[in-house]
Amino acid sequence: MPMNRQITRLAVAAIVLIASLIVATTYWQTWAAGSLAARQDNALVRVAQFTVDRGRIYAGDGTFLLATNVKKKVGGQTYYFRTYPSGNLAPHVVGYSTQSRSRAGLESSQNDYLTGANGSLTSVTQRELNQLAGITVQGNDLLLALNVKAQRTAVQQLAGKCGAAVAIEPSTGRVLVLASSPTYNPNAVEKSFASITKAGTSACSFAAPLLDRATQGLYPPGSTFKVVTATAALDTNAFTPNSTFNDPGYCTEYGKQVSNAGNPDQTGPESFGNVTLAQGLQHSINSVFCNVGKKIGAGTILDYAKKFGFYAQPDVELPADAQTPSGLYQNHKLYDPRNPDAQVDPGRLAFGQERMLVTPLQMAMVAATVANDGVLMRPHLIDEVRAPNGNVVARVGPHVVRRVMSSQTAQEVKAMMISVMTGGTGTSDQIPGLQVAGKTGTAETGVNKHYDTWFIAFAPADAPKVAVAVALENQTGFGATTAGPIAKALLEAILR
Amino acid sequence: MRLRERTIELLNLGVVGMLTAIGFASVYIARSSEISAGSLSYAGFFLLLYAIAHVIARITVPHADPYLLPMAALLTAIGLTEIYRLGPTDAFRQGLWIVIAVAVFAFTLYVLRHDYRVLESYKYLFGLGAVFLLVLPALPGIGTTVNGARLWIHAGPIQFQPGELAKLALIVFLAGYLREKREVIAQLRLKDLGPLLVIWGAAMLVLVETNDIGMGVLYFGVALAMVYVATGRWLYIAIGFVMFVVGSAGVYEISAHVRARIEVWLNAYKYSNTYGYQIVQSRYSIGHGGFGGTGLGKGIFTAPGSTHTLIPYLNTDFIYSALAQELGLVGASALLLVYMVFAARGFRIALITDDGFSKLLAAGLTFTFALQAFIIVGGIVGLIPLTGITLPFVSYGGSSVVANFVLLAGLMLVSNRANADRVGT
Numbered sequence: 001m002p003m004n005r006q007i008t009r010l011a012v013a014a015i016v017l018i019a020s021l022i023v024a025t026t027y028w029q030t031w032a033a034g035s036l037a038a039r040q041d042n043a044l045v046r047v048a049q050f051t052v053d054r055g056r057i058y059a060g061d062g063t064f065l066l067a068t069n070v071k072k073k074v075g076g077q078t079y080y081f082r083t084y085p086s087g088n089l090a091p092h093v094v095g096y097s098t099q100s101r102s103r104a105g106l107e108s109s110q111n112d113y114l115t116g117a118n119g120s121l122t123s124v125t126q127r128e129l130n131q132l133a134g135i136t137v138q139g140n141d142l143l144l145a146l147n148v149k150a151q152r153t154a155v156q157q158l159a160g161k162c163g164a165a166v167a168i169e170p171s172t173g174r175v176l177v178l179a180s181s182p183t184y185n186p187n188a189v190e191k192s193f194a195s196i197t198k199a200g201t202s203a204c205s206f207a208a209p210l211l212d213r214a215t216q217g218l219y220p221p222g223s224t225f226k227v228v229t230a231t232a233a234l235d236t237n238a239f240t241p242n243s244t245f246n247d248p249g250y251c252t253e254y255g256k257q258v259s260n261a262g263n264p265d266q267t268g269p270e271s272f273g274n275v276t277l278a279q280g281l282q283h284s285i286n287s288v289f290c291n292v293g294k295k296i297g298a299g300t301i302l303d304y305a306k307k308f309g310f311y312a313q314p315d316v317e318l319p320a321d322a323q324t325p326s327g328l329y330q331n332h333k334l335y336d337p338r339n340p341d342a343q344v345d346p347g348r349l350a351f352g353q354e355r356m357l358v359t360p361l362q363m364a365m366v367a368a369t370v371a372n373d374g375v376l377m378r379p380h381l382i383d384e385v386r387a388p389n390g391n392v393v394a395r396v397g398p399h400v401v402r403r404v405m406s407s408q409t410a411q412e413v414k415a416m417m418i419s420v421m422t423g424g425t426g427t428s429d430q431i432p433g434l435q436v437a438g439k440t441g442t443a444e445t446g447v448n449k450h451y452d453t454w455f456i457a458f459a460p461a462d463a464p465k466v467a468v469a470v471a472l473e474n475q476t477g478f479g480a481t482t483a484g485p486i487a488k489a490l491l492e493a494i495l496r
Numbered sequence: 497m498r499l500r501e502r503t504i505e506l507l508n509l510g511v512v513g514m515l516t517a518i519g520f521a522s523v524y525i526a527r528s529s530e531i532s533a534g535s536l537s538y539a540g541f542f543l544l545l546y547a548i549a550h551v552i553a554r555i556t557v558p559h560a561d562p563y564l565l566p567m568a569a570l571l572t573a574i575g576l577t578e579i580y581r582l583g584p585t586d587a588f589r590q591g592l593w594i595v596i597a598v599a600v601f602a603f604t605l606y607v608l609r610h611d612y613r614v615l616e617s618y619k620y621l622f623g624l625g626a627v628f629l630l631v632l633p634a635l636p637g638i639g640t641t642v643n644g645a646r647l648w649i650h651a652g653p654i655q656f657q658p659g660e661l662a663k664l665a666l667i668v669f670l671a672g673y674l675r676e677k678r679e680v681i682a683q684l685r686l687k688d689l690g691p692l693l694v695i696w697g698a699a700m701l702v703l704v705e706t707n708d709i710g711m712g713v714l715y716f717g718v719a720l721a722m723v724y725v726a727t728g729r730w731l732y733i734a735i736g737f738v739m740f741v742v743g744s745a746g747v748y749e750i751s752a753h754v755r756a757r758i759e760v761w762l763n764a765y766k767y768s769n770t771y772g773y774q775i776v777q778s779r780y781s782i783g784h785g786g787f788g789g790t791g792l793g794k795g796i797f798t799a800p801g802s803t804h805t806l807i808p809y810l811n812t813d814f815i816y817s818a819l820a821q822e823l824g825l826v827g828a829s830a831l832l833l834v835y836m837v838f839a840a841r842g843f844r845i846a847l848i849t850d851d852g853f854s855k856l857l858a859a860g861l862t863f864t865f866a867l868q869a870f871i872i873v874g875g876i877v878g879l880i881p882l883t884g885i886t887l888p889f890v891s892y893g894g895s896s897v898v899a900n901f902v903l904l905a906g907l908m909l910v911s912n913r914a915n916a917d918r919v920g921t
Contacts, residue, residue, distance in 0.1 A: 003855050004847055006725040010859060011843035014866035018836045021870060022829050024877035028782045029825040036783030041768055043806050044780045047796050074800045099799065 046099060050079045055114040055139030055388075057094055057106065059146040062386075066094050066144065067107070078136065082107070088183040090151055092212035093144070093318070093381055096186040101193060104210075106142060106381065109319045113385050113393070114139040138388040145174035145383045150493040154179035157486040162204035163472035164214035166364035167490055170464045172398040173368070173377030175316065177468070177490060178361070180217070184209035204473045215314065216324045218357035219452045219471050222443030222479070223265045223284045223425075225352030227366055227413060227456070230281055232304035233292045235409040241278040241416060247271050251290035253347040260286045263351075264442045264451065264478045267425045281416040282424035284440065286351045293350025298340040301349055302328075307404040308366050309376060311336060316361070317381050317396075326358035352443060364469035367456040370417065371437070371464035374410035376401040418461050426455070429484035431492060435461040438487070440479035451475050455483035459491050466494045501562040501915070502554045508566035509550055512573060513543040519577040519792060526793025527581070538580065538591065542573060549598050556605040557912035561845060564911075567838045568889055568904050572897070574831060575890035578819055579811045581793050586811055586892055593894035597901040604905035612909040616853045619672025622665045627698065629662035659711045660886075660899035663718070663864055664906070670719060671856035674726035678852070682727040709754060710871050710885030714864065716740055721863045722856055761881035775875075775882055777807045778817035782828075782877070789824025796821075811892040813884045816873050831890075832873070839866040842907055849914035858910045861903050 028036070037045045057067035066089070069080040082097045095105015103111060111117070116139045147167070154165040158181035167177035182203075184196045201207040211217065233239040249271030250257040261270055265284040272285055280288030293301060305311070311327045311334065313320060328335040328344065335355065337343035348354045361379065369376045378399040385394040405413070417437035420426045426438045441454030453475045458467035468490050470483040517539040546569045553565060572594055580587035608615070615622070674681070698715075720736040723729075747754050760772040768776040784796065797805045797818060807814050820828040842862025846855050868888050875882035886896035888903075 001847075001850060001855075003725055003728070003852065003859075006728050007843055007846045007855065007859050010721055010725055010863060011840065014839045014843070014863055014870075015836055017870040017874075018832055018839065018866060020879060021873045021877060022832050024874070024879050025782065025820060025828050025832070026825055028779060028877060029786055029820065029828070033783040033786050036780055039765075039780070041776070042780045043777065043799065044784050044796050047799055047806075048784065050800060051796075072800075077796075077800070079800045 040102065046102065049097075049111075049115055050081065050099065051077060051136070052115045053080050053136050053138045053388075054082065054097065055116070055141040055385075057114075057142045057144065059090075059144045059151075060148045062141075062143050064148045066090060066146075067097075084186045087187065088185045089148075089155060090146060090178065091184050091186045092180045092214065093146065093178050094186065095318075096189045098190040101189050104319070105322070106144075106317060109317055110142060110382070110385075113142065116140060140388070140393050141386045142382055143384040143386060144381055145169070145176060146178070146381070147176040147494055150177045150490055151179060153177075153489050153493040154486070155181070155183060157489050158183075160201070160203060161472055162201065162207070162213070162474060163470065163483075164212075164217055164360040165468065165470045165486060165490060166214050166360045167466050167468045167494060168364050168368045168377075168379055170368040170371035170458060170467050171377070173379045174383065175379050175381045176466060176494060178212075178214050178381065180211070180213040182207050182209045212318070212322055213471070213473075214360045215316065215318060215322060217359055217471065217473075218324060218326070218329065219360075219454075219473070220443035220445070221352040221356060221358045221363060222441035222452070222454055223263070223286075223352055224363055224366075224439050224441035224454045224456050224469075224479075225356060225358070226281055226284065226289050226350070227370065227417070227439050228305050228308060229289050229292055229301055229350040230277070230413055230416060231308075231370070231405050231409060232296055232301050233277065234412050235304070235405040236296060236300060238296050238300075239277050239292060241276060241412050243277045244274055245277065245280060245285075245288045245291055246274050247280075247285055247287045249287065251287040251294070251347055253290065253294065253345065258286065258290050258347055262444075265425050265440050265480070267427075278416045278419060281439070282419040284420075284425050289350040290347035293346035293348075296346075298337075298344035298346040298349050301346065302337075302340050302344070304404070307376070307402060308369060309362060309401065310358070314359075314361050314365065314379055316379050323361075324359055326356075326362040328355045329357045330355055352441065360469045360471045363454065363456050363471070364467055367439075367458050367469060368464075368467035369404050370410055370413050371458035371467045372410075373407050374405040375403050414461060417457075421457075426457075426480055426484060428480050429455070429457075429488045431459070431488055434459055434491070434495065436488075436491065437461045437464075438484075440484065442475075442478045445474070447474075449476055451478070453477065453479040453482045455479050455487040457487050457491065459495060466491060501559055502550070503562075505553065505562035505565055506550055508563065509543075509546050509569060512566050512569045513539070513546070515570065516542050516573040516577070519573065520580070522792040523577060523581045524793075526791065538576070538587070541591070542569075542576070545595060545598055549601060552602045552605060553908065556602075556609040557908050559915035560908035560912040561841055561915070563841050564838065564904055564907055567834055567841075568901070570834060571831075571838075571889035574819065575815065575887075575892070577792065578815060578822070578890075579892045581822070582797065582805070582811045582818060589894075590892050590897070593897050596894070597898045600898050601901040601905045604902055605909065608905075608909050612906070612913070613851070613853055615668050616672040616675070619669050623669035623673070626662045626665035626669060629658035629665065630698070632658045657893070657895035659708065660895040661902070663711070663715060664861075664899060664902055666715060667718065667722070667857065667860040667864060670722045671853050671860055674722055674856055675852040678726040681723070682729060684729065684731065708884075709757065709881075710875075710883030713871055713883065714868055714885065717867050718860060718864045721867075722860045725859050726852075726856060757881045757883065761875075761878065764878070774808055774814070775878070778814050778876055779878070781807060781817040782820040785821035785824045785828070787825045789820075789822050789827055792822050794822065809884070812886060813872060813891070814876065815887055815891050816876050819890075832869075835866065835869045835888075839863075842866075845907055845911040845914060848918070849910055850917065854910045854913065858907060861906050865900070865903060 066086050067084050070083050072079050095107040097103045097107040116137050154177045164180045168175055182201055196209055199207050199209050250259045263286045267283050311325055313323045345354050378401050380396045382396050384392055387393050414437050417439055421430055421436050421438050425440045436457050436459040438457035443452045445452055453472045456469045458464040468487045470487045472483050475482045520539045579590050720733055723732050756771040760767050764772040764775050810818050839862055846858035865888055872885045872887050874880045886893050888900045
């Protein structure tokens with residue numbers, strides 16, 4: 001019949017058009033579904049996650065509640081909104097999960113566990129079946145290593161100041177304290193976010209309470225970096241603790257004098273005359289370390305810094321963008337010189353100036369490594385992930401990153417750090433009946449008489465159970481008198 | 497024993513009725529706190545309505561294709577269920593429109609039951625009617641602009657989109673005109689390209705005047721398809737396509753509305769907070785459905801506590817995104833397969849009928865139906881730029897439902913005659 005050939009072709013065309021719709025829909029619903037769900041502006045998935053009975057976050061062996069849910073029925077649908085009973089205790093660790101601001105902290109990085117989206121084929125299948133059956137999906141709980149008492153001490157001690165405190169269990173890497181000040185109340189994020197971002201303080205120029213100064217705050221390490229330099233000096237066998245130096249009060253670099261004067265950490269006279277390396281650390285003598293640096297070179301110091309974890313993310317369970325690597329910085333960017341011996345001033349680097357910037361977490365890792373006989377453990381915030389029925393879904397155990405120095409070097413550095421507390425710059429921070437190994441730091445900030453101050457320590461010295469690092473911004477006092485007392489309070493809170 | 501057409505239709509409608517009841521029951525179970533059990537009466541009412549439609553078909557077109565009415569019923573049921581799930585108030589209005597549409601369907605069947613081919617004699621009247629309907633919204637005082645496109649008219653409390661009916665009038669005109677002139681046009685003489693140019697000009701004019709790209713593409717596509725069916729000349733399609741591309745490029749230059757649509761199509765995420773918001777959110781909705789869907793009544797369309805859907809125009813232009821989320825790939829594919837089968841049945845009618853007017857009419861009506869589904873769903877899934885147009889029988893909207901029931905009536909009239917000739921009554 002006329003026209004039938006054309007009609008058949010048109011029919012084929014129409015059927016192909018509709019078939020192409022099925023193909024395209026298949027693409028979006030299978031192939032692309034994952035990447036669509038992962039997109040930041042996907043409001044739908046964000047809302048969907050509030051229908052999940054999100055896992056709780058606990059500290060103190062599951063007895064102390066950091067994050068839990070409030071159940072609300074809205075428009076026939078049950079939603080689980082987040083609430084943080086411990087308020088401003090550890091917002092930089094826990095983070096928040098909100099509709100308006102999305103997520104931060106462990107709430108963000110551990111979202112899969114908390115929403116039960118993790119896991120094997122069977123658990124995912126079970127989840128899908130539950131969803132079809134209308135059963136609320138329950139997330140997994142997180143149990144953190146945080147020591148609630150010490151964390152509270154840190155928050156109290158840091159109040160009114162800008163800075164951070166970190167405590168790590170050296171043998172395991174468990175993070176016992178991770179506090180940043182000023183802190184904020186995560187319950188306020190949803191409704192009055194501006195009250196957090198616009199908060200001000202006289203303690204520092206940018207209060208920025210959301211910034212986790214413990215993992216993202218970059219400060220010049222000052223004399224605490226001498227622990228890294230000393231490790232490099234001893235472990236390369238270039239020096240021994242008894243190597244002698246003559247300190248005229250300065251060290252000569254590039255034909256110019258780098259003076260001890262102005263090192264507020266230094267105890268004793270402006271020039272010490274003949275001293276050993278050990279005494280150099282004890283009294284924090286810049287010229288001694290300047291000479292060490294010149295001898296071993298910036299390259300060797302940076303190599304050891306890298307072994308301690310500099311230039312890499314610490315790999316705690318926080319979101320990757322909330323962890324800043326430590327190292328030399330140039331134009332606000334991490335700077336890894338190709339030929340450090342020519343591009344970096346070794347003398348100033350050796351006592352923690354140059355362009356070196358570090359995070360409090362990194363310096364706690366340095367102290368913990370010395371305490372752990374020279375072995376760096378990966379720091380971790382989470383002890384366990386538990387299913388709603390109590391089964392352990394995942395357990396985070398001790399994880400060796402690497403041996404940074406020989407056992408002998410570790411013992412020698414430890415002995416030098418003990419002498420800091422018994423007769424050096426840290427004497428005022430001694431704890432009666434507890435042997436502490438420590439190192440002070442008071443870094444110049446460019447503003448006269450305003451320092452970033454440091455204290456790193458571990459105790460008990462013979463069998464270390466905790467290593468701490470405290471950093472404070474914009475101080476007029478020195479490391480020993482500003483950061484030292486806070487470190488002391490933390491050690492006491494954990495060990496006593 | 498061979499079953500008679502209307503018996504097959506009745507059995508199919510029974511199946512559709514069951515599916516409708518299950519659909520409404522699932523929505524009710526999932527959202528019982530929101531809606532009352534009285535809503536289940538929708539399924540009963542629906543069944544009754546289609547029983548009446550069936551009886552009318554039995555009287556007026558006893559030999560008509562037995563699958564078309566059940567498929568239309570299934571599509572309206574799916575649409576109504578989803579519209580109901582998104583907002584019971586809209587569903588009530590849609591229910592009323594379906595009643596009106598079935599009444600118009602019955603009226604069309606009754607009036608044309610003896611011989612629909614009388615329409616051919618009024619082909620120019622239909623052509624003028626189509627133009628009149630198209631121009632109507634552009635007239636000041638009656639036309640209203642919705643979502644950047646001027647395609648509505650207001651008459652008291654009733655809002656109507658005349659473009660939906662114009663497409664049917666246009667098909668009747670083309671079927672009559674092409675039946676008469678097909679030999680001449682097929683000779684490819686330059687002066688015979690005239691009507692084609694007129695059609696092209698009209699489509700472009702509509703496009704620019706009303707900003708209604710979807711309808712413009714639909715008219716033009718259908719006109720081209722019918723010219724091809726009538727003449728068998730690929731060249732017309734090729735020329736038409738080139739003209740369309742050139743015309744579109746011109747429109748792209750002068751219309752910001754059209755330009756935005758095309759840029760969003762090319763890179764939706766770049767505009768995800770502005771013109772691309774709808775399409776990006778719709779994509780998220782489809783993706784969230786995954787293979788099996790969330791289940792009817794359990795999809796997420798609003799933020800907690802909000803009554804505004806995350807996707808604007810969810811129950812009209814974007815109803816496919818809602819269905820794809822709740823029914824998943826399984827349900828969405830099934831829905832598209834219904835469109836495919838409907839189109840296949842329609843083209844079958846065009847093949848078996850023996851006069852030119854009927855062939856062109858059936859092919860035109862069927863292709864309109866399929867192309868309209870492709871234009872809106874293709875826009876949503878990103879195959880072509882998004883244009884706001886309704887999904888036949890499924891979307892919320894009175895004019896669309898009424899027009900599609902008339903289209904259904906047309907196909908049933910043609911098939912009744914073709915089948916009756918074959919059985920020899």
